[in-house]
Structures are given as C-alpha cells and as structure tokens.
Amino acid sequence: xxxxxxxxxxxxxxxxxxxxxxxxxxxxxxxxxxxxxxxxxxxxxxxxxxxxxxxxxxxxxxxxxxxxxxxxxxxxxxxxxxxxxxxxxxxxxxxxxxxxxxxxxxxxxxxxxxxxxxxxxxxxxxxxxxxxxxxxxxxxxxxxxxxxxxxxxxxxxxxxxxxxxxxxxxxxxxxxxxxxxxxxxxxxxxxxxxxxxxxxxxxxxxxxxxxxxxxxxxxxxxxxxxxxxxxxxxxxxxxxxxxxxxxxxxxxxxxxxxxxxxxxxxxxxxxxxxxxxxxxxxxxxxxxxxx
Amino acid sequence: xxxxxxxxxxxxxxxxxxxxxxxxxxxxxxxxxxxxxxxxxxxxxxxxxxxxxxxxxxxxxxxxxxxxxxxxxxxxxxxxxxxxxxxxxxxxxxxxxxxxxxxxxxxxxxxxxxxxxxxxxxxxxxxxxxxxxxxxxxxxxxxxxxxxxxxxxxxxxxxxxxxxxxxxxxxxxxxxxxxxxxxxxxxxxxxxxxxxxxxxxxxxxxxxxxxxxxxxxxxxxxxxxxxxxxxxxxxxxxxxxxxxxxxxxxxxxxxxxxxxxxxxxxxxxxxxxxxxxxxxxxxxxxxxxxxxxxxxxxxxxxxxxxxxxxxxxxxxxxxxxxxxxxxxxxxxxxxxxxxxxxxxxxxxxxxxxxxxxxxxxxxxxxxxxxxxxxxxxxxxxxxxxxxxxxxxxxxxxxxxxxxxxxxxxxxxxxxxxxxxxxxxxxxxxxxxxxxxxxxxxxxxxxxxxxxxxxxxxxxxxxxxxxxxxxxxxxxxxxxxxxxxxxxxxxxxxxxxxxxxxxxxxxxxxxxxxxxxxxxxxxxxxxxxxxxxxxxxxxxxxxxxxxxxxxxxxxxxxxxxxxxxxxxxxxxxxxxxxxxxxxxxxxxxxxxxxxxxxxxxxxxxxxxxxxxxxxxxxxxxxxxxxxxxxxxxxxxxxxxxx
Numbered sequence: 001x002x003x004x005x006x007x008x009x010x011x012x013x014x015x016x017x018x019x020x021x022x023x024x025x026x027x028x029x030x031x032x033x034x035x036x037x038x039x040x041x042x043x044x045x046x047x048x049x050x051x052x053x054x055x056x057x058x059x060x061x062x063x064x065x066x067x068x069x070x071x072x073x074x075x076x077x078x079x080x081x082x083x084x085x086x087x088x089x090x091x092x093x094x095x096x097x098x099x100x101x102x103x104x105x106x107x108x109x110x111x112x113x114x115x116x117x118x119x120x121x122x123x124x125x126x127x128x129x130x131x132x133x134x135x136x137x138x139x140x141x142x143x144x145x146x147x148x149x150x151x152x153x154x155x156x157x158x159x160x161x162x163x164x165x166x167x168x169x170x171x172x173x174x175x176x177x178x179x180x181x182x183x184x185x186x187x188x189x190x191x192x193x194x195x196x197x198x199x200x201x202x203x204x205x206x207x208x209x210x211x212x213x214x215x216x217x218x219x220x221x222x223x224x225x226x227x228x229x230x231x232x233x234x235x236x237x238x239x240x241x242x243x244x245x246x247x248x249x250x251x252x253x254x255x256x257x258x259x260x261x262x263x264x265x266x267x268x269x270x271x272x273x274x275x276x277x278x279x280x281x282x283x284x285x286x287x288x289x290x291x
Numbered sequence: 292x293x294x295x296x297x298x299x300x301x302x303x304x305x306x307x308x309x310x311x312x313x314x315x316x317x318x319x320x321x322x323x324x325x326x327x328x329x330x331x332x333x334x335x336x337x338x339x340x341x342x343x344x345x346x347x348x349x350x351x352x353x354x355x356x357x358x359x360x361x362x363x364x365x366x367x368x369x370x371x372x373x374x375x376x377x378x379x380x381x382x383x384x385x386x387x388x389x390x391x392x393x394x395x396x397x398x399x400x401x402x403x404x405x406x407x408x409x410x411x412x413x414x415x416x417x418x419x420x421x422x423x424x425x426x427x428x429x430x431x432x433x434x435x436x437x438x439x440x441x442x443x444x445x446x447x448x449x450x451x452x453x454x455x456x457x458x459x460x461x462x463x464x465x466x467x468x469x470x471x472x473x474x475x476x477x478x479x480x481x482x483x484x485x486x487x488x489x490x491x492x493x494x495x496x497x498x499x500x501x502x503x504x505x506x507x508x509x510x511x512x513x514x515x516x517x518x519x520x521x522x523x524x525x526x527x528x529x530x531x532x533x534x535x536x537x538x539x540x541x542x543x544x545x546x547x548x549x550x551x552x553x554x555x556x557x558x559x560x561x562x563x564x565x566x567x568x569x570x571x572x573x574x575x576x577x578x579x580x581x582x583x584x585x586x587x588x589x590x591x592x593x594x595x596x597x598x599x600x601x602x603x604x605x606x607x608x609x610x611x612x613x614x615x616x617x618x619x620x621x622x623x624x625x626x627x628x629x630x631x632x633x634x635x636x637x638x639x640x641x642x643x644x645x646x647x648x649x650x651x652x653x654x655x656x657x658x659x660x661x662x663x664x665x666x667x668x669x670x671x672x673x674x675x676x677x678x679x680x681x682x683x684x685x686x687x688x689x690x691x692x693x694x695x696x697x698x699x700x701x702x703x704x705x706x707x708x709x710x711x712x713x714x715x716x717x718x719x720x721x722x723x724x725x726x727x728x729x730x731x732x733x734x735x736x737x738x739x740x741x742x743x744x745x746x747x748x749x750x751x752x753x754x755x756x757x758x759x760x761x762x763x764x765x766x767x768x769x770x771x772x773x774x775x776x777x778x779x780x781x782x783x784x785x786x787x788x789x790x791x792x793x794x795x796x797x798x799x800x801x802x803x804x805x806x807x808x809x810x811x812x813x814x815x816x817x818x819x820x821x822x823x824x825x826x827x828x829x830x831x832x833x834x835x836x837x838x839x840x841x842x843x844x845x846x847x848x849x850x851x852x853x854x855x856x857x858x859x860x861x862x863x864x865x866x867x868x869x870x871x872x873x874x875x876x877x878x879x880x881x882x883x884x885x886x887x888x889x890x891x892x893x894x895x896x897x898x899x900x901x902x903x904x905x906x907x908x909x910x911x912x913x914x915x916x917x918x919x920x921x922x923x924x925x926x927x928x929x930x931x932x
Contacts, residue, residue: 035400085634092399096346097538097633100531105626112619219527223411226404261419268408275405276393 006135007252013141013210015241015248016148020203021225022232022240023152024196029234030172031185031192034083034095038103039200040222042078044215045106046071046201047208048114051121060124064205071201072194078102079193084186103218110215118212125209144206151202155195156237168192220264224251227271233281243282246270307452311445324448324516326549326556327455328509333536333548334462335505340534341542342466343498344478346399348530349390349406352413353503355525357383357510362430362520363423372435379511380504386413387503391496410530417522429521432514451512458505459545461793465501466543468792468803469778469785472771474498476779479768485750486728486760488846489782492749501789528622535625539632541639550640562617562624572611576604582647600635603627681706681850681881682727687736689722689905696722697733698905704850709872709882711896711913713889715925718902720885721763724852727883728760729753741849755783759848761839763855763885769828773819773838776827777810780845784809813841817871832859837868850881857888869895893917901925 021043025035036042049070053063082102086094125143129136159165170178171188179185211217228247232239247267255263274281307327311320332354339347360379364370370378390409397405417424424430434442442450465471473494476484481491514520532555540551561568583601586592607627614620636643682704689697697719704710712720725731727738729750738745745753759780768776784806791799814820817837822830827838836856843851853872857865869891876882886892892899893913901909901916903925909916916922 037400037403081630091633091637093344093346093538094633094637096400096403097534098630101626101629101633103626104528104531104629105623108620108622108626111622220411223404223407227408230401230404259419261415264415265412268412271408272393272405275397275401 002134003256004253006137007256008249009132009135009137009141011249011252012245013144013248014207014251015228015244015246016145017203017207017221017244018225018228018247019232019240019244020148020151020199020206021221022229022244023155023237024199024203025226025229026234026237026240027155027192027196027199028083028189029229031168032083032087032175032189034087035099035226036075036078036083036103036193036196037096037099038078038106038218038222039196039225040218040220041103041106041110042071042074042197042200042218043204043207043221044110044213044218045074046197046204047121047213047217048110048119048204048215049201050205050208051114051119051213054122060122060205064202067201067205068198071198071204074106074201075194075197076190078197079190083189083193087189103222107215107218114215116215118214118217121208121213123209138210140209144210147206148203151199152237152241155199164191224264224267227267230271230281231274233283239281239283304452304456307456308449311448317444320444320448321516322556322560324451325513326552327451328512328516329533329536329552329556330549331455331458331509331512332506332533333540333552334458334545335502335509336533336537337542337544337548338462338466338474338498338502340537341544342471342474342478343495345495345498346403346534347406347499347502348403348527348534349409349413350502350506350533351525351527351530352406352410353383353386353390353506354510354513354529354533355413355417355522356386357507358514358520358525359417359424359430359510360507361511361514362432365432365435366425366430372437375435376508376511380507383507383510384500384504387499387501387506388496390503391499407527407530410525410527414522414525417525424522427522429519430514432518432520434518435515447515451516454508454512458508462505463545464795465789465792468799469782469787469806470494470497470789470792472775472779473782475771475775476768479770480766482730482750483762483766483768483842484779486730486754487780487782487842488751488754489779490749490751492751528625531629532625535629535632537639539628539636539639541641541643544639544641547639547641558625559621562621565611565615565617568617569608569611572604572608576608579604585647600631603631679706680704682738682740684723684727684738685736687723687726687738688734689719689726689731690734695905697726699736700902700905700907702900702907704881704883705898706849706881707876707879708897709876709884709895711892711899712883712885712902713887713892713899713916714902717904718925719905720902721854722905723902724760724854724883724885727753727852728758754846757847757849758852759843759846759850760852761836761843761854761856763858765832765835765839767827767835767838767842770826772824772826773814773830773841774807774810774823776838776842777813777845778806780842781806781809783846810845813844814838816844816874817841818867833861833864836860844875844880848880850883851875852883852885854885855887856884857886857891865891889917 021039024039029035046067050063050067053066054060058066078099082098083095086098123140125139127138127140129138159168167178167183168188168191170181170183171185175185178188224247228240228243231246232241232243247270250266250270251263254266310323314320332350336347336350339345357379360382361375364375364378390406393405418426420426434444434447436442437450466474473484473489476487476489477491477494484491536551536555537548539554540549541547561571579600583592583597586597587594611617617624632639638646680703682702684700684702686699686701687697688695688699700719700723702723712723714720722731726733727745729745729748729752733746736746740753740756740758743756768779771779785802787796787799787802790796811820811823814823817840819834819838819841822834827835830838836859840853840856856872857868860868865888872882872884872895884892884896896913898911899913899916900907901919901922908921908925909919
C-alpha cells in the first residue's frame, strides 16, 4: 500500500509535467491549428540552458525567468522558420516536416554543445524525502506540481483577463474574423509559439532535478505529452491535467510492477486507443465538419 | 509505355544486374544493395505519403517488424528463404492494419503522431521482448539458402535487384489501377470519395497494408543483407530519413523513390568523408547558383525568392571548409536539408528536373480508347413502376446544437421524375442532400430508398446502392485528370483484387478497358471529351461542374442529386445543361435538383418542394408553387401580419 501511494505521488508529479507540455501544444493548436513536433526538444533546451546557468553560479530561482526568456525566443525562432512559411503556403505537410527538422537540429546542436551523456541537475531543494500519508515524497515533486499548476493558471489568467489574451482567444475562435477586427494574427501566432516553448522550457527546469538531463530527454517526453493532449482533448484545460495524471500514474506503476523498459508503453497504447475510440479526447468536444 | 521509356528501363535493369560483375568490391555491392532495399520501403511509403497524402512516421517501425520477423523465424525455426519473405510481408502487413485502425479516424498531424507512437512502441517491444528478439543484443544471421545453395554477396544482390524490380512493377501497376485512383481520390476530396462509393475508411487501411507489406519485404531483405539486426536501427532518425527521401526524390514517382533512396544511403557516407563533402558542397553551390541565374533569365523566379537557397548553399560550402569533421553534425545537416526540401523543393528532385528542363507535366498515359462509344455511355435503369416511389423521407429532423437545420421534413420522390428543391439561402436544401447521402446522420426521422432504409449507413454504402450526387462547392479530385475523376466513379465496376492488378490478369484488363471506354463516353455526354487528359483543377469552374455530373453518372445511379448545377454556367451552357438533365431523366434516372435559377427549375421539374428555415412550406407543380403566397413571402419577405 505504501509503495502504491508513493507510486501515485511520483505519477502525479510526472503527470503534471506532461500536462504543462501538453498545455504548450494546446496553445499553438488554438491559434494556428499547428503543433510543434519539436516541443520535447524545447523542453530539453530549457533544461540544458538552465543547467549551464546554474553551473555559472546563478541561483536556481533566478535562473528560471532567464530560461523562460530563452524558451520564448526559441519558440519565436521555430514559428518564424518552421511554421509561418508553411501557413502561408497552406501546407500541413510543410509545418509537420519543418518542426520535426528543427527539433532534430536542436537536438543535434545540444549533443554537440553539452555532449551525449546525461548530466545531473543539482536540486534546489533538500533531497531527503518527506513523509506524507506513509509515503516518501520528494520536496522537488511538490515543487513540480505547484509550479505546473501556477504556470497554467498564469496563462489562463492572461488569456481571460487581459486585452492581449482576448486577442489570442479571438484568433482561436476565428482567425479570419480576428484579422478583420484589426488583430495582427501573425503576431498572435508567433506569441503563442513563444508562450508554448516558454512553458516547455519551464517544465524542463522543473523536471530536470528529478531526472537526468541530456540531449535525448525531450523526444519521448514530447510524444507522451502529445498523448496527454489527445487523451485530455486539445481544447480542454481540465482534460490535460486529468490526462497527465492518468498517464503519469500508469507509467510509474507499470515501471514498478512490470518493468521500467515498458514504462513508455501504456501512454502510447492509451493514445492509440483514445484516437481509435474517441478522437476528440475524453474531455474535448466533437466538431461537425461542414461540407 | 513509350518505346524510349522501355529501352531506358531495360538498360537500367541490365546495368543494375551487371553492376556486381563490373565492380568486384563487396563494399560497393553492399551499398547498392542497401539503396535497393530502401527503395522498396520508399515505393511503399510513397503510396501513403504521395498518393493518400498522409504523413507516416511509423515506417521505420514497420521496416523493423519485417526485419525481426525474418530474424526471429530464421533463428528460432530455421525457415527457408521464400517462407521467411512471405511471412515477413504478411506479419508486417498485419501490423500495418493494426496501425491503420486508430489512424483511420484521424489525419494530418494526429496521424503523424499516432504513427510516431506506433514506431516508438515497436522499438520498445523489440528491445524488451528478449525471449523472442534477443533484446538489445540483436540477432546474427547468415546469408540465406536458395534452392539448397547458400547465396554469396553477389547472388544475394541479384535476388534483391530482382525483388526490387518486381516491387517496382507491382507498385506501379497498383497505383495506375482503380486502387491507385482510390488512394489519390481520398486525398483529393474524402467526402466526394465516399460519395462515389469508394470508402475512405477502407482504402486508407488498404494503402497502409500494402505499404506495410513492402516495408516488411524490405525489412526481411535488410536483415539478410546486414546479417545482423538490432533494435536501435529502427529509430526516429530512420523514419524521418525515409520521409525525407520520399519528398526529396519526388512524390508520386518511382524514379523519385530510387533517387531518394540513393541520397539517404550515400549522404551519411558522404558526411563521413570531409574531403568528398567539400567537393560536393561546392558543386551543389555552383549548381544552385547556375539554376538560379538560368531561372531568373527565363523569368521563372525572382531574385528575392532564390536569395535564401543561394546564400544557404554557399554558406554550406563555407561551413564544410571550416569544420574539421562532419560526422557529429550529421543530423543538423539532415535537418537543414529537410527545411530546404520542404520550402524550395516541394516537387522533389524529379519534379524540379522536369520543371527546369521543361519536360512538361507527368506523361499521362493515353490509353487508346478501343471503341469510340458514340452510343450513350449512360446505362438505362429499369423503370418498372413508373409512378412508384423511389425515395421517401419522413419527419426528418437534423439538429446542430439548438439549430434545427431540417425540421420534420417529409419528402417523397417519384421514380423517373425531376424533383426540384428550392428555398432561400440557409433553408436546409444542402443539409437535406447531406442527410440523404449519409454525410449527416439525421437526429430523428426515417429515410427509405428503394425500400431500404438509408439512415445509419455509410456514405459509400449509400452511394453503391444507387444514390449519386454533385456538390454545391465543387469537390473534384484536383490533381487527377478529368478522365481519372470519372474513372473513380466507375470504381464499383471493378471486381479485380490486388492480385489481378499486380499480374494484370485478363479480368483486370477487361475491366480496365471497359472503364476507360465508359469514362470517355460519359465525358463525351457532358461535352468534355476534349479535356479528358486535363487535370481537374485546371478546368474552368463551369466545366468542373459538368465533370462532377459525369463522375456522378459513372456510379450508374438510380437517383441523382444535383446541388446547384447551373451555378457559374453561362447562358448557352445552361441551355445545354437543361437538355442533358432531361436526357438523364429519359434514361430512367430520377433527379433531385437544387437550383437558384428559377427558369431552369420551372422549365424542367415535374414537382417542386420549397424549404424555408428547415421547414417544407410548399410542394406541387412548378406553376402552382410559383404562385404560392408562402413561397413569395419566403423569397421576397412578407408584410408583418
């Protein structure tokens, strides 16, 4: 029982990370119907840049805003090079391939800059576990959950309460109408990419102290976060949190009870099942397409 | 096939077969062998990517399934070569079907992610199922025995060459057949495809299964060729390489696939050799600059457009002299090439070369039409009960959220009549069409067609039972020729299966010739015979509408739904349209006509129903309806009572 509780706690922490990355998918999908296939690499770059900054002697907490800035910049680059030209020529194939290409380039650059080996990210909080409901919980895991929720709330608040946020929501509802209302939709899309990579980079520095940091850490995370975005529905904020937690717990329990080698399987299988049975996700609304 | 093509093909195959005799070095033999194996994968991948227009990131996984099926069978059971190859194809095709099941419901980025997830799962399973696959250790194999003789490197090369040529022929035949047209059609317009009786659902699976079969064959050959397989080969990088190869070589082209395969096999070797890479990158820069200059002179491109590729290729050449080793930056270079291909080389190398040298468009096979069917290509349907009811809709309710697009509408269509359906914009006419053809499932109500219920059946099923339609906003298969568009409508006349297509059995030949003749006849019927080999998207709007009618007629329908056929037609064209809609009716085909041109409606229809805000407000003979006060009010607005 104690082990199970512990697995659930780690699962929740992991799930929240997935939720934050999935949230990033939702942001760009909302404004432009596109996704960054290199979202996992944005996370990886965030973590590695954070590691370097910490290595330079910067405090963990001071480093976070800098990493967020870096993430926003990286997202802007992805949008300008990979997505905007593809949207202009209305090529779905184009943005899928170009974001994959950029992801590959980022990963390769990271390999050459930071090396191919996984690195240890120093934990900003004590590494001795606390007792909670009889289970050991790392303080870092609590930070991950709190940080993830704060991040998502902050963006939601921005979207709902500020005039800039309303421009984002308007673009989401109807890109052409928003454009006619004088909203620079191109800028909004760029902004959503910046925000999306920012959340990913933030997730990167949150998760890094709990796992190893390295150039290859992003790929599978990005894919599983996509599974979360699908399971939860690409339009539902609650959905990704629930989806993330389901996946996180499924993963930690599989890792413990079956084999760590199989821990990525349940998420991916769940993705396939959800898409086969309910493509709009568990919490998403189905759209009737017009002919 | 033209004679010059045939000669080239024979020369190509001969060169391929003689290659190991001329070049003794096993390294080069193995290299060409690998290219051929990749080419087989790419032939298959091109079916999915080029023809059905889906992005698959799962083909490295499928390739791995093929390789491991062969590896495991040989290691555990010691199966003979032929059995191994067939088993690999079969097992991989099965995996392709499993992959296609969730993929069926989705497309675009979702499909890309699903296939990526699939590929990842395959890699994990190969790694973890050590009892079967030896896990990360990999499996060692030897070259197979054929007819009791152990093949050496050179003999195995010939086997691979033979199988590649066979694959090439089979893929080529499949794609030229009704199956290939179905794949292309479901990309062009999924809705129209379903309404032509070609189930998008089913053909997407077919495409994946056939594609997977080739990946399986290639995988099995690869395991024998390398004599060692391990899980890490079949990773994300390989799957992206495959995709890159298909686009870079040129979609919808077998030559493109071979060019792509050559590039992705040679490129890593090239990057390992920095000296060589310097030469090639300088050569590439010169080539790009030269084509740019040529292009600007001919006025095909503007200097601004070409600025980035020119600067990029020169920068690449500079970079090659600056870096001491390229190996570590291999993936970045792939990434840059991908970006370049996606934005500047969308038609691939084959397409680029065709464009640059003005080779014109894809040579469209102009099969000689055996019979110049002067006789009508229309099939007469039996009008046994002339006044019998062919379609009955009762109390049909179609609700979108709170909006009732159709509010308890009754409709009764008599066989052999032209039934007009009119009403102001937004009155529910097109919704009615969509309900009748199964695109929407009505919220409530019953529809029966020829005694069978329609509600709940798929669009393709309904289409095959005899309801054909055209679309208000034209839904042609744009990249296909007019003739091919009509041939898609004739899909139901084919009984041939994959085997018939692959070996060109007499049955397929017969059906194929008959379909071409029928299609030409139908085009002649609507006056488009001269434009048979023109791509549908290049036709003027009015002609596109006519082509849609021809395509719908190809289904041999009993009931034809025409959604605003006269829109965009000139006055003389409209006159012609009226005459051939009458002709259609005279062949016993019942017609439902939605139209805003009142003169067309009034001069042709036997009965007219009027819809307004989802409700039927009038019905009867044209003259009576025209005089109805409610109708006048609906169109012109009435006084407040």
